[in-house]
Amino acid sequence: MKPRNLxxxxxxxxxxxxxxxxxxxxxHIRAVCPSCHTIHYLNPLNxxxxxxxxxxxxxxxxxNIEPRLGKWTLPAGFMELDETTAxxxxxxxxxxAGIRVDMGxxxxxxxxxxxxxxxxxxxxxxxxxxxxxxxxxxxxxLYAENEIPWEELAFHxxxxxxxxxxxxxxxxxxxxxxxxxx
Amino acid sequence: MKPRNLxxxxxxxxxxxxxxxxxxxxxHIRAVCPSCHTIHYLNPLNxxxxxxxxxxxxxxxxxNIEPRLGKWTLPAGFMELDETTAxxxxxxxxxxAGIRVDMGxxxxxxxxxxxxxxxxxxxxxxxxxxxxxxxxxxxxxLYAENEIPWEELAFHxxxxxxxxxxxxxxxxxxxxxxxxxx
Ligand SMILES: [Zn+2]
Ligand SMILES: [Zn+2]
Numbered sequence: 001m002k003p004r005n006l007x008x009x010x011x012x013x014x015x016x017x018x019x020x021x022x023x024x025x026x027x028h029i030r031a032v033c034p035s036c037h038t039i040h041y042l043n044p045l046n047x048x049x050x051x052x053x054x055x056x057x058x059x060x061x062x063x064n065i066e067p068r069l070g071k072w073t074l075p076a077g078f079m080e081l082d083e084t085t086a087x088x089x090x091x092x093x094x095x096x097a098g099i100r101v102d103m104g105x106x107x108x109x110x111x112x113x114x115x116x117x118x119x120x121x122x123x124x125x126x127x128x129x130x131x132x133x134x135x136x137x138x139x140x141x142l143y144a145e146n147e148i149p150w151e152e153l154a155f156h157x158x159x160x161x162x163x164x165x166x167x168x169x170x171x172x173x174x175x176x177x178x179x180x181x182x
Numbered sequence: 183m184k185p186r187n188l189x190x191x192x193x194x195x196x197x198x199x200x201x202x203x204x205x206x207x208x209x210h211i212r213a214v215c216p217s218c219h220t221i222h223y224l225n226p227l228n229x230x231x232x233x234x235x236x237x238x239x240x241x242x243x244x245x246n247i248e249p250r251l252g253k254w255t256l257p258a259g260f261m262e263l264d265e266t267t268a269x270x271x272x273x274x275x276x277x278x279a280g281i282r283v284d285m286g287x288x289x290x291x292x293x294x295x296x297x298x299x300x301x302x303x304x305x306x307x308x309x310x311x312x313x314x315x316x317x318x319x320x321x322x323x324l325y326a327e328n329e330i331p332w333e334e335l336a337f338h339x340x341x342x343x344x345x346x347x348x349x350x351x352x353x354x355x356x357x358x359x360x361x362x363x364x
Contacts, residue, residue, distance in 0.1 A: 008193060008195070009194070009195070014191035025318075044262075046226060078225055079225060079300075081298040106291065109288065111266030111269075118261075118266075135207055176287065180269075
């Protein structure tokens, strides 16, 4: 994978950029174009997804793409420009698991500064147990709490979100989980 | 302001990009580099801020920068790579109003697809009524509900967040407000 956070050239005029603190009072080093004077910012990306629930089970997807090919994850992916966080979560759920869901509340918002990402997961009710995985998913499977493949999960944010989900369900009360993962 | 969403050249190798749907199963038009084969994605940016409260009043900042110079806003700005959403909100509050706050819960998450942004505001308790506005702020002032300059607010997301804040306060119950603004 190419690094998302590398800027060598100005994307507007094609000139090689300088890496320095801009003169406008900024405190961060940015890629600054000496030709057209554009300052290029790098900002965190949102990854949006769902916790699809059918009866007492949660749907996980086995990844068919890198990174973490073959590992299990909640359906999620990068938010696009033309959608809301919830719309993006529903879209990713459709693309990866082939299911429509009734979207519930935002359940977790987990910042991961190490990779410059924010992961947002929504509660979601499946309409039926049928799934129809897309090309990015090897298989999609419903798991009860005691069946979750904890050692085979793709991402820490998936693990934390599932842990919070089962803990909240036990308590019978859903909270928003706003956390940092390093 | 230069458009944030324009890509003419590959930021890695400097070659002119093509705008087309990539061959990897993608459904969106992307900037694709014919030389180094990098696909350049454009994704929504997070704007993070607070609703700083002192007694029955809310702190607003009069903008000293474009866009909306001279209009009033809650302290907020673009999230940086090296921080969480809450840390970014606290940083922006410090930079724009010169105040430290006790951060509360995430209160609003408002997607604005028209500009490719997600605005997130946190409840925040001020330690004192003293403010010390930074260079991006002309002045910072505490407003009671009936004093809010509704016609002079800088952004729709500020207005919606303040409306929800006063409505929830009246009800004595804080909810998370997850909305779309067009
Ligand atoms: Zn340039
Ligand atoms: Zn290239």
